[in-house]
Amino acid sequence: MLINADLHIHSPFSGGTSDTIDLRRIAAGAKMKGLQVVATGDCLHPAWQREIKKYEENGVIVVDGVHFVLGVEVEDKNRVHHVLLFPDFSAADEFRERIERHSPNIREEGRPKVSLSGAEILERAIETHALLGPAHAFTPWTSLYAYFDSLMDYYGKKPSFIELGLSADSEYADRISELHSLPFLTNSDAHSYMPHRLGREFNRLEVEEITWDEIRRAIEHNRIVLNVGFPPAKGKYNRTACSSCYRQYEKEKAAQMHWRCYCGGTIKKGVRDRIDELADSPRGVHPEGRPPYVHLIPLAEIIGQALGLEYHAGIVKKRWEELSRLGSEIEVLLDINISLIRKSAPPAVADAIEAFRNGTIRIVPGGGGKYGEVILP
Template sequence: MIINADLHIHSCFSRATSNNMVIDAIAPQAKLKGLHLVGTGDGLHPGWLEIIKDSTTPQGDGIYSTEDCDFIITAEVEDNKRVHHLLILPSLETAHELREKMVSVDKEKEGRPRVRMNGAEIMDLVHDYDGLIGPAHAFTPWTSMYKAHDSHQDCYGKKPDFLELGLSADTNMADVIKELQDVPFLTNSDAHSPWPHRLGREFNQMEVEDISFSSLKNTLKRKKIKANYGMDPRLGKYHLTACTKCYQIFNPKKALELKMKCPECNGTIKKGVDYRISEIATWNKPHHPYHRPPYIHILPLAEIIALTYSRGVTTKGVQSIWESLVQEFGNEIEVMINAPMDEIKNIDKEISPAIQAFRDKTLIMVPGGGGKYGEIKFPENNLDKYL
């Protein structure tokens, strides 16, 4: 069977996360998005584990279900070098045991805990419990594997089970690094709210025997990911080298000459993902291994609607149009990729040309950097040729 899976989100117990990040809100939104399997996130937080237990029904083999969505236990941890790791765990019981061995229980209250271990130690412990581990948002300039290390061997001492690309990178960027040729890539949302422009903004299409931990593990081991769906990396917050205060974009070499200090506002300049990858690249062009699935760029439908009507993503008008389209075609992924354009036009004639422009890849992407998301613009500031 083919499923859509978003394996990295956060709960209401993580810093800067919506109070609505609870199972009862996440599950119905996941269904509307078109997701079949969602990682719980924050699987080392006791309060969140209790909510999962109380809000879902165990299905066996690591799956906890609601009427709308299946969940698998996942967590993100920060090691002693500030590298973030994504864990996929076989059960709630495993999560409780790992927390006791990894986390300073009395001091750590954060959904994404800091642990006094390095990457290799975390990997060995997770593998002792039959779990899976890989670097989260592997290239970002703050808390990533390739921020602290030049190689996954330096971080783990061995190959990770997967690598999460993050919003500012895609397969074409990562496949210039030789050591990643045998590592499956994941694309996940890292969502901090359940709303449709966050949850499932990146997801994995996978071939699985059934929805279970064992099947997911087998899929990753056999590299049976059918497609990675994700944002154009130019829209990521750290794609280009930029100031973290005023967001001015800099040529990386000029930024180094400036000692990573912005001459306009004295803010800190952060190295962009594109430049960091160029520093550790083996080749100038991507070398895709035989098992690498296609990477398909996708945008949140709510952002397309908001851009069309010049309104906020969470405004009632935008959400009303989003709901109409999703109700008609079943879920958001279907609307963006497969729904017939004439049928979309019958529901909202203003949105259909914008979705067509997305499908034609003619939308203009203004790159992000320094912590600011990139922007979407319509071609030539209008969509007349699509009407």
């Protein structure tokens, strides 16, 4: 069977997240979106663990039909973020025991800081049978390639995967030959269960059944059949830009200005420019078995643009819910016959979905922390 899995999200115990996040709301959001599996996020945090344990039965965590796997993001001593996935609570607890004395805030923070190197954290992940890979690997802060030029040198051995982040896709990442041997994960890193965040990136996996062993095998043995996510330009760190006023720069110009914007703010190197520096080839050279990458834009944003409203406006939500009666968001965007969509949506919205399918939607690239903008034809 094929399942859609979003393997990196956060709980209310990480900074910058919504207080109202709980597993029931995440499960409801996942269902509307068309996800069968979601990582819990923040699974080392004591209070969030208690929430997760409410739904655990015989080692399986299922909420309203949506399966959860234990996952967490940690920050190492070099400020690099890593995503970890655990087989069960005892593995997660064992990992926590091994890093606890190196972490000042593991009891308070959903995304704990750990004063160990990436290699030391990977070692502990392997000992506890967890999967580990660098989170949003190319973003200009808190990512591996923000501070280091080689993933293999940084870890000293092969991690389980690399998470591409919203501003990159396979075409970008496969320009770097050291990544050819790694599975790519595309996850939302959602800080909310709202449909324009949860599942905005996800992985389609081929599994026999929805169990940890099968999910692990799918990641490790080339059974990721599809990566789905933003067109890279939609990501908020795609272009080199000021993190205060979002003015965009050519990389050479930014360097000339010592990465200081005219406004006084800091200029952040965009993912596109960073990958240009790291690449050994001008195009993505896909290794055998690399799955296709499908670019997706959240439906709420497409509706918002079509109606000239913000994606969080009440009427956008109403239209989104009407369309969701036809199927999951993913089905509405990709699969459901457009004539059916026309019966359930105003003409402008149906036109916008058709434009998305035809590839005639344009994106004004994001950068410096500002998302790219969707422009309808």
